[in-house]
Amino acid sequence: MTLLLVSRIVLPAARLVSRSLRRALFLSLPGILMVGLDHGPASSGKQDSPEVAARNARIGLVLFFIYVALYAGFVACAVAGTLSMPIGGTNLAVWYGFGLIAAAFVLALVYGVLCRSRTTDRTEDAK
Amino acid sequence: MSFDVNFQAGLVFAVIVAFTVGLSFYLGRQAKSASGFFAAGGGIPWFVNGVAFAGDYLSAASFLGICGMIAFYGYDGFLYSIGYLAGWVVALFVIAEPLKRLGRYTFADALDSKFQSRGIKFAAAISTLAVSLFYLIPQMVGAGALMRPLFGQPHFVGVITVGVIVIFIVVTAGMVSTTYVQFFKGGLLVIFSALLVVLILLRGLSSSDPSNDSPLVGPIAEGDMSVPPGYRRLAEDPAWEAAKQDYERFLELMTSRVLTTIRVPNWRESYAGQTQPSQYRLLCQTVTTTPQGEKIYAGAVPPDADASAGLLPVGRAFSVPSEAESAQGPIGYLGAVADSTFELWRKEPLPILEGNGDSTVVYYPQPTSGEQVLTPGNYFSGMRSANPWDRLNFVSLMLALFCGTASLPHILIRYYTVKDESAARKSTIVGIGSIGLFYVLTLYMGLGAMTSGAIDVTDSNMAAPLLAKSFSPWLFAAISAIAFTTVLGTVSGLIIAASGAVVHDLIGSVAKVQMSDHGKVRVARLASVVVGAVAIVLGILFQKMNVTYLVGWAFSVAASANLPALIMLLFWKRTTKQGIAAAVLVGMISSLAWILLAGDTYKDVYGWKPEDSIIPFSQPGIVTIPLGFLTLIVVSLLTPKPQPLPPEGKPVLR
Numbered sequence: 169m170t171l172l173l174v175s176r177i178v179l180p181a182a183r184l185v186s187r188s189l190r191r192a193l194f195l196s197l198p199g200i201l202m203v204g205l206d207h208g209p210a211s212s213g214k215q216d217s218p219e220v221a222a223r224n225a226r227i228g229l230v231l232f233f234i235y236v237a238l239y240a241g242f243v244a245c246a247v248a249g250t251l252s253m254p255i256g257g258t259n260l261a262v263w264y265g266f267g268l269i270a271a272a273f274v275l276a277l278v279y280g281v282l283c284r285s286r287t288t289d290r291t292e293d294a295k
Numbered sequence: 296m297s298f299d300v301n302f303q304a305g306l307v308f309a310v311i312v313a314f315t316v317g318l319s320f321y322l323g324r325q326a327k328s329a330s331g332f333f334a335a336g337g338g339i340p341w342f343v344n345g346v347a348f349a350g351d352y353l354s355a356a357s358f359l360g361i362c363g364m365i366a367f368y369g370y371d372g373f374l375y376s377i378g379y380l381a382g383w384v385v386a387l388f389v390i391a392e393p394l395k396r397l398g399r400y401t402f403a404d405a406l407d408s409k410f411q412s413r414g415i416k417f418a419a420a421i422s423t424l425a426v427s428l429f430y431l432i433p434q435m436v437g438a439g440a441l442m443r444p445l446f447g448q449p450h451f452v453g454v455i456t457v458g459v460i461v462i463f464i465v466v467t468a469g470m471v472s473t474t475y476v477q478f479f480k481g482g483l484l485v486i487f488s489a490l491l492v493v494l495i496l497l498r499g500l501s502s503s504d505p506s507n508d509s510p511l512v513g514p515i516a517e518g519d520m521s522v523p524p525g526y527r528r529l530a531e532d533p534a535w536e537a538a539k540q541d542y543e544r545f546l547e548l549m550t551s552r553v554l555t556t557i558r559v560p561n562w563r564e565s566y567a568g569q570t571q572p573s574q575y576r577l578l579c580q581t582v583t584t585t586p587q588g589e590k591i592y593a594g595a596v597p598p599d600a601d602a603s604a605g606l607l608p609v610g611r612a613f614s615v616p617s618e619a620e621s622a623q624g625p626i627g628y629l630g631a632v633a634d635s636t637f638e639l640w641r642k643e644p645l646p647i648l649e650g651n652g653d654s655t656v657v658y659y660p661q662p663t664s665g666e667q668v669l670t671p672g673n674y675f676s677g678m679r680s681a682n683p684w685d686r687l688n689f690v691s692l693m694l695a696l697f698c699g700t701a702s703l704p705h706i707l708i709r710y711y712t713v714k715d716e717s718a719a720r721k722s723t724i725v726g727i728g729s730i731g732l733f734y735v736l737t738l739y740m741g742l743g744a745m746t747s748g749a750i751d752v753t754d755s756n757m758a759a760p761l762l763a764k765s766f767s768p769w770l771f772a773a774i775s776a777i778a779f780t781t782v783l784g785t786v787s788g789l790i791i792a793a794s795g796a797v798v799h800d801l802i803g804s805v806a807k808v809q810m811s812d813h814g815k816v817r818v819a820r821l822a823s824v825v826v827g828a829v830a831i832v833l834g835i836l837f838q839k840m841n842v843t844y845l846v847g848w849a850f851s852v853a854a855s856a857n858l859p860a861l862i863m864l865l866f867w868k869r870t871t872k873q874g875i876a877a878a879v880l881v882g883m884i885s886s887l888a889w890i891l892l893a894g895d896t897y898k899d900v901y902g903w904k905p906e907d908s909i910i911p912f913s914q915p916g917i918v919t920i921p922l923g924f925l926t927l928i929v930v931s932l933l934t935p936k937p938q939p940l941p942p943e944g945k946p947v948l949r
Contacts, residue, residue: 221392221716228388235384242377243693246678247686252670257630261370261670265377265738269731272384276724279388283720 224283231275238271304772308445311776315476315783316460341718345725347474350481351706352379352726353733354430354785355437355756358484358778360843361734362762363755365741366610367639369668371675372741375843376734378693382700382850383730385858387723390701392716393865403800406860406879410937412872413805418879420800422856423704425883427793428829429849430703431786433842435834438782440756440842444764445775451835457779458831461786462824477788480780485729487774488736494766495743500612500619500631580606580752583655606658608761610750612637613662625739632742635665639673639745640752658752668745677912688912692847695916699850702857704792755841786830794822840899848890851916856883859923863931874931882923889915 242264245251251261357379364372397408403419435454442453583591592606612635619631638660663673672678675692677685700706744750744762751757760778764771798819802808810818837845859882860875890896893913894905 221396224392224716224720228392232384232388235381235388239381239384239693239697243690246374246671246693247690249679252666254633254666257626258633259666259669262629262738265370265373266735268377269380269734272380273728273731275384276387276727280720280724283717 220284227279227282231279235271235275238268242268304768304775305446307769307772308776308779311773312460312779312783315480315780316463318476318479341722342725343478344474344718345722346481346729347477348481348706348722348726349485349729349733350477350479350781350784351788352700352730353481353484353781354846355434355440355778355782356843356846357733357737358488358781359437359440359756359759360433360841360846361737362741362744362759363757364674364841364843365738366744366747366750366758366762367755368674369639369663369741369745370671370738371673372843373738374671374675374693375696375847376737378696379700380727380731380734381697383723383727385698386701386706387720387727390861390865391719391723394861395716395719403796403804406864406875407804407872409864410872410875412876414876415872415879416800416804418876418883419857419860420796420805422879422883423796423800424793424826425887426702426704426849426853426856427789427796427826428833429852430846431789431826431830432833432837433840433845433849434782434786434789435830436837436840436845437756437842438779438786439834439838440754441760441775441779441782443754444751444757444760445772450838454831454834457782457786458827458834461783461790462827476780477784480777480784481729483777484781485733485736487770487777488733488740491743491763491766491770491774492736492739494770495739495762496625496628497622498743498766499621499623499628500615500635500746580609580658581655582606582658582753606752608749609638609640609660609752610745610747610758612746628739628742629669631665633665633669637663637665637668637745639663639668640750642752668742684911687917688914691912691914691917692851694920695847695851695854695914698854698858698916698920702853702861703850704789704796704853704857786827790823790826790830791819793826794819797822797826837900844895847914851890851914851919852883852886854916855886855919855923856880858882858920859927863924863927867931869931869936870927871931871934871937873934874927874929877930878923878927881926882919885922886915886919889919 242251245260245264251259251264253260255263357376361372361375364375366372394405397405403416403423406419407415435457436450438457439450439453442448442456443450446452581592585591614636616631616634619627619635623631640658641661643657643659667673671689675689678689680686740759740762744758747758747762747765749761749765751761760771760775763774798810798815802818803810803815856879859878863870863878864875889910890913892908893910893915894908895913897903897908898905
């Protein structure tokens with residue numbers, strides 16, 4: 169069992185880690201880009217458990233609908249012609265546009281923080 | 296416009312491109328299996344994959360097309376930035392993780408993971424091919440736009456160069472090399488764009504007198520334009536009158552050049568103060584095409600018929616608040632833009648003239664206030680129209696951009712290059728951060744290009760590289776090289792997605808041809824050559840269209856064909872295989888038909904009158920995306936419920 173574990177998982181994972189690191193080192197001419205990042209094993213035998221996946225999906229849908237409301241508001245303002253309203257030295261179109269871009273990133277970060285990642289081995293699932 | 300070919304700039308360009316291609320070869324040696332060719336063996340680190348998302352996504356459309364559209368039309372180009380990024384929200388929150396759990400190499404694999412249906416494989420493969428080809432067109436057009444200012448070569452040389460290099464890359468490499476090249480170049484694109492924006496802010500805005508490069512006419516009496524010294528007024532021609540424009544034409548006696556101008560509304564008011572009282576500049580430029588296909592630019596015949604040597608570079612502010620003429624912060628710059636007045640160039644095709652078969656396009660400046668530049672509606676003029684159909688066109692575009700990202704095959708395939716759902720999520724967040732930052736920069740780059748004094752009136756796609764050239768030939772070379780490698784990378788990804796569809800889905804699953812792993816890679820490479828060759832031809836045919844507008848079409852087709860099937864598969868248990876296949880085919884065919892029959896296609900592709908189109912507005916998304924959902928629901932309800940899969944058929948990550 170131990171031998172199986174080592175030959176099937178540990179060794180391939182170690183090889184992939186090593187290969188990933190070599191590739192990353194070769195590429196990261198500005199090496200700082202890569203420091204501290206996860207170049208972990210590239211095993212494809214794991215996936216989130218169904219409960220975790222369902223929870224993540226629920227969070228995703230809530231954040232999605234928040235963004236849909238913001239985006240729809242922008243399109244509605246554009247159609248209504250209110251984006252030309254002066255605000256903050258320029259106009260609503262500029263601020264709302266930047267706001268939508270920023271909101272996408274902020275919501276993505278929120279999603280990243282709220283989501284859990286508890287993996288189960290798919291090969292176990294299949295049994 | 297003529298372009299000085301700078302040897303050093305060409306050298307910098309060649310070095311960066313050679314490095315990228317060399318990197319691709321080095322890494323490509325590792326792609327020996329089908330898994331390695333199509334999905335990098337699922338072994339790409341998430342951060343690398345995230346930046347590679349940016350590399351894939353920030354294609355020619357984003358860099359060349361959006362900047363060009365902002366430079367020519369103001370805020371309307373930025374609408375694409377907003378829509379393109381918003382699409383990632385759909386990808387991250389709705390699609391990324393479930394998709395990662397479903398598939399293997401291709402979009403069709405994902406759709407078919409529950410059903411094992413040849414019909415789904417066929418529909419999804421055809422859709423992937425259609426979307427990839429549509430998306431390839433703007434990339435190739437962008438490549439052509441880059442080659443002209445850099446090497447002075449005609450458009451088709453750029454298209455063929457990209458086509459050949461990319462086919463070479465894909466044939467010798469695969470997804471691993473494509474991913475790392477995208478990572479490298481996606482990072483460089485964001486960094487150099489930020490540098491360009493810093494230079495724009497440091498330069499500030501300045502108004503310039505057009506007298507340096509435009510002939511002076513006048514004095515002009517109210518309601519008439521008198522003949523300037525050295526010119527003879529040409530007799531009125533019935534064909535000119537038929538154009539119903541207020542044209543004036545003069546013959547320059549010394550050179551026999553014909554100068555044409557249109558008196559646009561606000562002409563006098565806007566230019567008052569720029570010249571002596573009642574004197575005005577002849578600011579229009581013309582491109583005349585003879586029946587033999589010869590181009591005559593501004594009335595002069597250049598030595599090289601493809602180089603628009605007679606045209607002047609344009610792009611300036613006419614009035615700028617004095618405090619804006621120094622370095623500005625990001626917010627102050629936009630405030631200064633709002634308080635300034637700019638020239639935006641418009642074109643007017645004329646009817647056949649002079650009885651000799653010549654046709655002329657006149658380009659003329661339209662004074663536009665900064666407030667109007669920063670408000671949508673200059674390109675999508677229907678937004679200011681009372682006609683509801685025109686407004687619906689804009690809403691339809693925004694819907695397609697929102698839904699299209701998550702439906703693009705070359706983006707979807709990248710979810711298979713990381714190890715699990717968590718890595719898919721993290722790489723998407725990194726992608727959104729990089730792409731979002733870049734899209735904020737596009738507004739500044741576009742506005743900077745608008746006032747760079749370097750724009751070619753005939754080609755909006757060249758605005759960003761020419762903006763860089765207005766700062767330094769070195770920066771121009773570096774930016775052009777990055778944009779060129781951007782095109783290389785995006786085209787590589789698209790060709791891999793298209794060849795995957797051919798090999799896995801059409802040949803492997805639909806035709807049931809048994810092939811070894813090695814054989815699959817070989818056929819995929821052959822398919823890559825064919826797809827690349829088709830893309831080269833289309834890239835030459837669509838030369839004059841703004842690339843981001845073309846990408847908008849690709850988004851519409853992708854969103855209509857793929858998104859309904861993906862969403863319903865993930866969230867509606869009653870979905871059947873017949874429903875999916877029907878939705879993909881109906882969405883694809885209806886959106887393609889809509890585009891081919893739309894007014895914009897009539898005008899820009901066929902050269903017909905847009906009013907003759909039977910389609911009420913040009914963007915199909917608002918009709919064809921719901922149609923895809925409706926088709927799926929109706930067909931699924933009319934067909935037997937899907938049976939639960941037996942244990943051995945349980946979808947597993949392969």
